[in-house]
Amino acid sequence: GDAGAAGGSAGGAGGGKERPPADAAAKAAAKAKKDADKEKKAAKKAAAPAPAGGGDEARAVDVSWLDMRVGHITAAEAHPESDKLYIETIDLGEPAGPRQILSGLAQHLPIDAVRGARVVVLCNLGSKKLGGVESQGMVLCAKGEGGLCFVTPPDGSAPGARVSFEGFEGEPEQNPKKLAKKKVPHPLPTRYPNPSPTPHGTRTQRSSPRRRSRAEMPPERCRELLGLCRARNEECVRREPAPGAGAVHTPLCEQAWETCLPDLATDAEGVACYKGVAFATAEGKCTAAVKGAQIS
Secondary structure, eight states: OHHHHHHHHHHHHHHHHSOOHHHHHHHHHHHHHHHHHHHHHHHHHHHSOOOGGGHHHHSOOSGGGSOEEEEEEEEEEEOTTOSSOEEEEEEOOOTTOOEEEEESOTTTSOHHHHTTOEEEEEOTTOOEEETTEEEOSEEOEEEETTEEEEOBOOTTOOTTOBOBOTTOOSOOOOOHHHHHHOEEEOSOOSBOOOOOEETTEEOOTTSOHHHHHHHHSOHHHHHHHHHHHHHHTSOOOOEEOOTTTOOEEOOOEEEHHHHHGGGEEEOTTOBEEETTEEOEETTEEOBOSSOSOEEO
């Protein structure tokens, strides 16, 4: 009798370890539904038509991404807490009214030269606070050895007129977050040579970029990379272990609009250009008093 009871208890214990049929069936049904949903989403994604022009991934990042428009500065005042900034009210022909834009011009131009000026504005950057005051765009200026001045639209251009570039077709990206999200790798090398040996073995990955660059790269390339780091004021190299291949370099990435800035400049005639193609409205070309200068 005791042996039977013990056997019954053992059987009961063994039975307790088994999953109830109802619970197992519910989990199996849930897994099947989850797999079916995944297959349905994959099929829907595969059947979706491609966006016009191949989509943003296929569309090359160029000046057509940027929404540049003619503006008229109707008012300007000094920033109350900064000796570098002007707070400008700019008419861009928008139904919502003029925009407030801040520019670091106070140490370059007198405020009377800013009030009433006709300018070119980069409009699709989104809002950003400068010195605690909201700025809703960027006024383009040419800066070089001859000083700093506005990029000026041709006479007759109305506020809000779009600045276009022959050969660079496409509508500007109107979503500032998407414009900022689009990343473009900076053209830097993807791999350095093998680390130099040290008395304690291979040089560690924690060595400073300056020391490693001097040890492993030609002096000219070292100076070039260090100059890029200083100019952008951010870390441009991240080294990770790569067995047998030396340090891996993750290329610096830029936002879509930043990629275009190095190619904006005035030519020898003072015409504002992107890769040699003039800024233009229906009335003519945009110009600047400072020739052979970078535009930003």
